Structure formats: structure tokens, C-alpha cells
Amino acid sequence: MSIPNSSEQQDTPLHDSTLLLDGPVSLTLGSDSLLIVDDVHKSGRGCCGLCRSKTKTTHTIALHNVLGAEVNPSDVEITFAQPATKNDVTVTTVRYSISEKEKSTVEKWVQKLLDLAYGTAQRRKRxxxxxxxxxxxxxxxxxxxxxxxxxxxxxxxxxxxQNTEYRGHATEIAAQLDLDAYDAIVCCSGDGLPYEVFNGLGKRPNAREALAKLAVALLPCGSGNGMAWNCLGTGSVSIAALAIVKAVRMPLDLVSITQNDTRTLSFLSQSFGIVAESDLGTDHIRWMGAHRFTYGFLIRLLRQTIWPCDLAIKVEINDKKAIKEHYTAFANRPVDTSADRGRIEAAEQSPGLPELQHGTVLGELPTDWEIVPGTTMGNFYVGNMAIMSKDTNFFPASLPNDGLMDVITIDGTISLSTALSMMNEIPTGRFFDMPDVKLRKATAFRLVPHEKEGYISIDGEQVPFEPFQAEIHQGLGTVLSKSGRIYEADGPL
Structure with missing residues (x-):
């Protein structure tokens, strides 16, 4: 049996963390790994099989990769996710014989293994x-x-x-789902299905309770897999599945979007201008996968198009240095696992969606909002998560539940060379500090397009090209996350 990450030198284990079996085999629990030492007897060469030598093999399994362990009548088996390639894991099982007299000791050791392997994560998720x-x-x-x-x-x-059969089917399923029957909804898709699920939960009479109780997770199977990259740190289906198994619940800010008399929920982003055009205007080349976004962006960049609009923002932080300080302070806070129960209890007492503090797009514009010039708008992009797709950490200062949206505005009249430089600096993290990138932390905004036709993207989904208003609700939703505190993305430099 091949086990990953072989190592010949390890620290001396604590006695109560080491299981000694006949064989001889020792299994030792470390702080983040399981060490297996197996003394394998081999026949010596040139002695007709009568001489035997011992070879010690040592293997290490990351505790994060341990999926299960079970004591059977005659053996103990440990199941784990073994790295198969750089981007995939496969399920592997090792078994070691045990005697009846060892069974009680082995059962206690297995319980300790599972406690360490899962930590605060819920086992046997529904x-x-x-x-x-x-x-x-x-x-x-x-x-x-x-x-x-x-x-x-x-x-x-x-x-x-369950397979979804048509657009909006996931919304219908989430709206009718038994809250007590499941711990999480896992979307095997791109970001479109989580968008539908959040909105389905939001349509329920007990919307706030549903959004607090049921976590949402994404197995990355679409052309845009932002939720998986942000919450699980991967674009691999098998590694994402492992991450979901070991993930913990994390509150997530959700954004109410109003257009005319409709209200929908957004979890990822809102865009108008070149990003919306690059996303929604490339549906005909979905066969290119994530590359279609880059292709669409470059084509529109060469045209140097502008998207005029009226824009007003409820700004909370407008200085990049202060935004970095806010991110650092929030990211270093300890995770309070006890707060989740209180959040659910509060949601049960006030089950409907939160009331809108700033009204809808049809109301009067609040007088304390900042008016942002938009006649030469090139890119209006708002992030509720950091990574929009692979290698695009567009909003490095974004936080899951700080109650703030990251609003980026870029003038459409900047030079082509500057625009190309911006695109190249997104993967390096230097995009954030570029002077032509205007960044604000905000709690609400209103955008009114000047043109009659175009694209507005909400979480990658097309909505009517008409005025819309957004307002954030701190910790309204719930996701499964590796850290339980921040996104799996590098923060601002």
C-alpha cells in the first residue's frame, strides 16, 4: 500500500498518541499528521529464504486528509484522501490486523484520531x-x-x-427544502446554482432562519467557480469535496438587489461595464471555459468603450491604507464558534428577510451618499468575495462577514497600456494599489445606466439593464469554509 509524503525522521511521539500493533506496526498521532511505521520483514538474498532482514518504512498522512476510521472484528481500517496528481485526490484505505485483546485500546485511539482529523468540523454531514x-x-x-x-x-x-432540470429549478428546490433534514446544500455547478439557492432560501417565509441554518457550498464544475476558490481554496472537484467534508460553517454577508419592484439576493459580485460585458457577452463561447472571460475582456478593452451612468455610494471607508488596516484587524480576530448558535436562534425569532435600511431603487436617493462621476465609466465592479475566478483575486481586501462591500470604479478613458497593466497586475496583487483603481468600502449603492441596452451582472447572472440599488446584510447567509474566518485568498499587500 502506497501512502503519500514519506518521511524517515519524526519527533518522538507522546505515549498515549501511539498505537502499537503486532506486526510490528506503530501509528502515531501528531499535531497535523498520522505517522505510520511498519517493520516489514523481507527474505535475505542468497540464503534460500531462510535468512530474513527487516526494513522500516515510514509514511505520513495529513490529518486533514483522513476521512474515516473503523474498528472491525479482526482489523482496523483508516480511509483517507491520497494525492493522486497535483490537482486531485483519490480515496485510499489501509488495514492492519488486531487481536481481540487490542480491540478496546484500538477503539479509544481511533476516536482520538477522528477527533483530531475533524476538529470543530461536523462529521457525517447531511x-x-x-x-x-x-x-x-x-x-x-x-x-x-x-x-x-x-x-x-x-x-x-x-x-x-438531485439534478436540476431547468433555469430556476434550484431556487424552487431551496424554497421547499426541509430545513431539519440537511446541514448543507452542495451545488455541483458554477456560481449560478449557489445564486439560485440563496434566492430560493430568501423566498421562504422563514428566510432568515433558512439562510442561517443551511450552509451552501460549491463543487467547482462551471466556467466560473468563485465560491469554491474563496471558501475552499481550489478549483479541483475532488479536493473541494475533501474540503467540504472538513469545512466549518461561516456567516456570509448577502446583498439585496432591488430593480423596479423586485428584490433578489447576491453573494458574489455585481458588475456594470467591461467586466459585465466580458462575462455575459461571451455566453456564445462557453466552450472556452474560464478563458472566455479573458478573451471578452481583451476584445472590449481594445475598443476602449465607456458605459456612462449615474452612481451614488454609501461610503464607509474610502482610503486604501485604512481599508488594509480594517482587513488586518478583522482577519486576525479569533473564530467564535459559539456565536453560530446564537445567530440561528436570533434568526428563528425574526425569520423574514431584513428590512431595507435605505429603501429601494424607486425611492428618493439618500442625501448622505457620495455622488461619483460616471459619464466616462469603464468598469464598475463590486465584490462580496475576493476571487472572482481562477487567478483573479480582484478584491483582496474583501471579508466574508464584515458588513461591507468592496466597490471598484475605473475610468473608461485611461490609456490602453494602463488598462493592460491593470489586467496583468491582478494575479500579482499589485492591482489594489494602482492609482487609477478607485476603491471604497460601502454598505449600499445605486447605479442608473444612461444607455438603453447593455449588461448588468449579478453573481454572473444577467439581470435587466435598468437602474438597480444594492444594500448589504451582515452575516445573513451561511457557507462551508476551510478557515471559518476569511477567504482562501491573499489579502492586500
Whole structure:
């Protein structure tokens, strides 16, 4: 049996963390790994098999990768996710024989192994899995069965898998789901399905309770997989499945979007201008995957188009240095796991969606909002998460539940060379500090397009090209997250 990350030198283990079995085999629990030492007997060469030598093999399994452990009548088995390639893991099991007299000791050791492997994460999660067979390149169903299903099964998750059949189907499912039957809704798709799920939960009479109780997670199977990159730190289906198994609940800010007399919820981003055009204007080349965004961006950049609008923002922090200080202070706060129960109890007492503090887009514009010139708008982009797609950490100062949106505005008359430089600096993290990138932390905004036709993108979904207003609600939603505190993205430099 091959086990990853071999190592020959380890610290001396604590006695109560080491399980000694006949063989001889020792299994030792470290702070972040399981060490297995196996003295393998081999026949010596040239002695007709009568001479035997001993070879010690040492293996290390990251505790994060341990999925399960079980004591059987004659052996102990440990199941884990073994790295298969740089971007994938496969389920692997090792077994070691035990005697009847060892069974009690082995059971206690296995319990300690699982306690360390899962930490504060919930075991045996009850997952409602929604598979969008039409999203991205149309491979979500096969990706789920091949890469995610074995990981969930090995972790003894309770699974209820359902294909979505049409646009908006996930919204209908989430609106009717039994809140007490599941711990999380896992979307096997791009970011479109989580958008539908949040809005389905938001349509319920007990919307706030539903959004607090049911966590949402994404298995990255679409052309844009922002939620997976932000919350799980990966674009790999199998590694994301492992991360979901070990993930903890995290409150997430959600944004109310009003247009005319409608109200919807946004979890990821809102865009108008070149980003919206690059996203929604490239639906005809979805076969290119994530590359279609880059292609669309470059084509529109060469045209140096502007998207005039009226823009007003409820600004809370408008200085980049202060924004960095805000990020550092928030990111260094300890995770308060006890607060989650209180949040759910509060939601049960006031179950409906929060009232809008600033009214809707149809009301009078509040007098204390900042008026931002928009006649030459090139890019209006608002992030509720940091990473919009692979290698695009567009909003490095974004935080999951600080009650603030990150609003970026870029003038459309900047030179082509400056615009190309901006694009190149996004992966390096230097985009944030570029002088032509205007950044504000805000709690609300209103945008009114001047033109009659164009694109507005909410979480990658097209909405009517008409005035819209946004208002953030701190910690209204819930996601599954690796850290439980911040996104899996580098903060501002």
C-alpha cells in the first residue's frame, strides 16, 4: 500500500498518541499528521529464504486528509484522501490486523484520531447535492460521480442527490427544502446554482432562519467557480469535496438587489461595464471555459468603450491604507464558534428577510451618499468575495462577514497600456494599489445606466439593464469554509 509524503525522521511521539500493533506496526498521532511505521520483514538474498532482514518504512498522512476510521472484528481500517496528481485526490484505505485483546485500546485511539482529523468540523454531514448537468461544459454529473461522490461516501456523509432540470429549478428546490433534514446544500455547478439557492432560501417565509441554518457550498464544475476558490481554496472537484467534508460553517454577508419592484439576493459580485460585458457577452463561447472571460475582456478593452451612468455610494471607508488596516484587524480576530448558535436562534425569532435600511431603487436617493462621476465609466465592479475566478483575486481586501462591500470604479478613458497593466497586475496583487483603481468600502449603492441596452451582472447572472440599488446584510447567509474566518485568498499587500 502506497501512502503519500514519506518521511524517515519524526519527533518522538507522546505515549498515549501511539498505537502499537503486532506486526510490528506503530501509528502515531501528531499535531497535523498520522505517522505510520511498519517493520516489514523481507527474505535475505542468497540464503534460500531462510535468512530474513527487516526494513522500516515510514509514511505520513495529513490529518486533514483522513476521512474515516473503523474498528472491525479482526482489523482496523483508516480511509483517507491520497494525492493522486497535483490537482486531485483519490480515496485510499489501509488495514492492519488486531487481536481481540487490542480491540478496546484500538477503539479509544481511533476516536482520538477522528477527533483530531475533524476538529470543530461536523462529521457525517447531511448533504443535499444539486447537480446542474447543463452548466459549464456540461460535465458536472460525471465530475461529481468520478471525483466527489467517493470522497463523500468515504466520509459517511448522508447524500441526497438531485439534478436540476431547468433555469430556476434550484431556487424552487431551496424554497421547499426541509430545513431539519440537511446541514448543507452542495451545488455541483458554477456560481449560478449557489445564486439560485440563496434566492430560493430568501423566498421562504422563514428566510432568515433558512439562510442561517443551511450552509451552501460549491463543487467547482462551471466556467466560473468563485465560491469554491474563496471558501475552499481550489478549483479541483475532488479536493473541494475533501474540503467540504472538513469545512466549518461561516456567516456570509448577502446583498439585496432591488430593480423596479423586485428584490433578489447576491453573494458574489455585481458588475456594470467591461467586466459585465466580458462575462455575459461571451455566453456564445462557453466552450472556452474560464478563458472566455479573458478573451471578452481583451476584445472590449481594445475598443476602449465607456458605459456612462449615474452612481451614488454609501461610503464607509474610502482610503486604501485604512481599508488594509480594517482587513488586518478583522482577519486576525479569533473564530467564535459559539456565536453560530446564537445567530440561528436570533434568526428563528425574526425569520423574514431584513428590512431595507435605505429603501429601494424607486425611492428618493439618500442625501448622505457620495455622488461619483460616471459619464466616462469603464468598469464598475463590486465584490462580496475576493476571487472572482481562477487567478483573479480582484478584491483582496474583501471579508466574508464584515458588513461591507468592496466597490471598484475605473475610468473608461485611461490609456490602453494602463488598462493592460491593470489586467496583468491582478494575479500579482499589485492591482489594489494602482492609482487609477478607485476603491471604497460601502454598505449600499445605486447605479442608473444612461444607455438603453447593455449588461448588468449579478453573481454572473444577467439581470435587466435598468437602474438597480444594492444594500448589504451582515452575516445573513451561511457557507462551508476551510478557515471559518476569511477567504482562501491573499489579502492586500
Amino acid at each position: 448533504l443535499k447535492v444539486l447537480v446542474n448537468p447543463f452548466g459549464g461544459k456540461g460535465t458536472a454529473a460525471s465530475l461529481y460521480q468520478t471525483y466527489a461522490a467517493p470522497v463523500f461516501a468515504a466520509a459517511n456523509c448522508e447524500l441526497d442527490v
